[in-house]
Amino acid sequence: MTVTLARMEDMSLQHWIKDVIIPLKWVERVVNCPLNFNNDKSRYEAVVQWLPNFLDEGRGWVYFDPAGSGTCVVSDLPSTEQSTRVTVYNEGGSAIDQSLFNINYNDGAIEIPGGGTTTAGGTPSTVDFTQYYAAVVDGWPGTDPPPAPIVAVEITGFDKQPFQIGGGRKSVRRVAIDIFATSSAERDDLTEFIYDALYNRHIPVFDFREGEPLNYDGTFNTSWTAPLLTLNNNDDAIFYFRDVNVTNITGRQEWSDINRWRSRITFKMISFRDGLDFNALS
Amino acid sequence: MVRGKGFKIRLQLDKPKLQSLIIKKKRLIQRNIKSVVQKEVIPHVIDLIMEGYDDLAQLADQGAGQDDPSRPSEWREIFRAHLFESANKSFKAKKEFISLGIGDRAFLGDLGTFVDKEDAEPLHWMVFFLEGMVGEFALITPDTYEKLKPNKTFDDSWGRFEDEPVFMIERKAYFAQGFNDIIPWEQVRHPFSGVRPPDIFANALAQLNMRPFLKKAIKAAIEGREI
Numbered sequence: 001m002t003v004t005l006a007r008m009e010d011m012s013l014q015h016w017i018k019d020v021i022i023p024l025k026w027v028e029r030v031v032n033c034p035l036n037f038n039n040d041k042s043r044y045e046a047v048v049q050w051l052p053n054f055l056d057e058g059r060g061w062v063y064f065d066p067a068g069s070g071t072c073v074v075s076d077l078p079s080t081e082q083s084t085r086v087t088v089y090n091e092g093g094s095a096i097d098q099s100l101f102n103i104n105y106n107d108g109a110i111e112i113p114g115g116g117t118t119t120a121g122g123t124p125s126t127v128d129f130t131q132y133y134a135a136v137v138d139g140w141p142g143t144d145p146p147p148a149p150i151v152a153v154e155i156t157g158f159d160k161q162p163f164q165i166g167g168g169r170k171s172v173r174r175v176a177i178d179i180f181a182t183s184s185a186e187r188d189d190l191t192e193f194i195y196d197a198l199y200n201r202h203i204p205v206f207d208f209r210e211g212e213p214l215n216y217d218g219t220f221n222t223s224w225t226a227p228l229l230t231l232n233n234n235d236d237a238i239f240y241f242r243d244v245n246v247t248n249i250t251g252r253q254e255w256s257d258i259n260r261w262r263s264r265i266t267f268k269m270i271s272f273r274d275g276l277d278f279n280a281l282s
Numbered sequence: 283m284v285r286g287k288g289f290k291i292r293l294q295l296d297k298p299k300l301q302s303l304i305i306k307k308k309r310l311i312q313r314n315i316k317s318v319v320q321k322e323v324i325p326h327v328i329d330l331i332m333e334g335y336d337d338l339a340q341l342a343d344q345g346a347g348q349d350d351p352s353r354p355s356e357w358r359e360i361f362r363a364h365l366f367e368s369a370n371k372s373f374k375a376k377k378e379f380i381s382l383g384i385g386d387r388a389f390l391g392d393l394g395t396f397v398d399k400e401d402a403e404p405l406h407w408m409v410f411f412l413e414g415m416v417g418e419f420a421l422i423t424p425d426t427y428e429k430l431k432p433n434k435t436f437d438d439s440w441g442r443f444e445d446e447p448v449f450m451i452e453r454k455a456y457f458a459q460g461f462n463d464i465i466p467w468e469q470v471r472h473p474f475s476g477v478r479p480p481d482i483f484a485n486a487l488a489q490l491n492m493r494p495f496l497k498k499a500i501k502a503a504i505e506g507r508e509i
Binding site: 140141142143144145150156157178180249250256258259262264 | 409413414415416417418419450452475476478479481488
């Protein structure tokens, strides 16, 4: 199976928005959340107390530590599993060492290796965690969207163009980010935040050939090191955000809650490279 | 001995004359391009937009919501006429530049504020479809409502439009009210439920190939013809 740059650029954009940018501000801290043991699944599950909740599509628990300090400027690319976002407590209220359990970030669950109900640090009783407030979904949310706010990211098309001089080419991918908020204030804040995270920026293409930050079962992929994709000429693959535009979408007031406060950010992702084969990787 | 006869021509480059010829030809090209854009490109682009519009209309006509006053098929000619009107209004030709805007957002009633319920402009209703709809909805007409709630009367002040009182209800609410037992969901489900924004304008522009139009204008100018 061939993995193309189109796919890895798409995944990199999703990774950038979901794992790096949104957790800087659009997450919320839940503390003292009770854990219930699910016998069927042999795991502790956090009780849903807040809405929107982590079980929604595009939400879950945050699995990286913050990559910046409250602005949309990133200080570092996150590459290792969080150490400050999730804390599990035993019956006595003491924190259990994170090495004694696995975390399912998609389901908000604690799994003890071997399937037991207790750890050397005690029996899990409550958990503090950070969950996504804004759901980040891949593509148009369709008929069964999670509750707002939603950030829907999609590459809507692309074309490739020659350089003005020389044999290289550039790929121009058109992207639309649809934002569905719960109020006009939230729409404005979320839209501007994402806009600023894109305007005049460029990001690396990550190499997802060895997996993504999360495994399919929702646990952290400990092999993940945020590897950057290298092209066959040893250049790092990079793409640039250009022509970033925002449009607020307004309709009639009774246009359902979820469709009521919307905006769309459109932009182009442009990557350049020499050579004939755009997808020749190292 | 007969000497061959010959003649001499004195060639002299008359620069001002040549410049004037070039300028005349350039102006003819400009006029021809302007004319081709007005007479052929605009109708062609509008045809392309209408192809997207007709796809939308077909989608609406296939599903439930036949009583939906915002159905695109109801407003085809009005929509088309507005496209021509906005194209002609926005068309500008200044020396080397031609600019044209067809169907901007204000034209569809998207003025940055909510469209008022009393707004009877049908094109403003198109926002529902052109911007895409997330979620699943049913369109409830007065008839449907009175079947769902036989003991109650539809209040004409409800709904999306002042003149055409219909309203939308989300799937979850429809089932929660037990309406599905009276009229199955499939019969009332709005055909645009969950449909992504069909960008009929950008798609038309993506299909537009200006080259043959420009070639035609330039060829006619080279031959000295005005289009």
